[in-house]
Amino acid sequence: MIDLTFIKGKIVYDDLSPLKNIDPVDQIDLLKEDMLQVEYAGAFLLDIGWYPSFDITGSFQIRAIKDFDWGAPLFFAKAKTTQLLIKEMMAAQNAINKDQ
8 A cells, every 4th residue: 555644635535545555557457547636725736646547658647736727737747656656746745835
């Protein structure tokens, strides 16, 4: 399982933590666009998904969104491994904390 205890917001949707900390290719049947959404004070969201869904050539996409402005994310990154995903999630959360 992926440990999300570092998350400081309210997790409102979580299909990410059941993933194993192994190569995403070995669990491709679990990788979809909507995997994690976290709400933060001040109308901030952290959103994680795999794009395109169930596609081995895809990647995790990490977005920090303010005021539901999906067209202009406060933070955007991609990750191909769960280790890099965690690193980018921490960076996105730091961006949210700086902007609050």
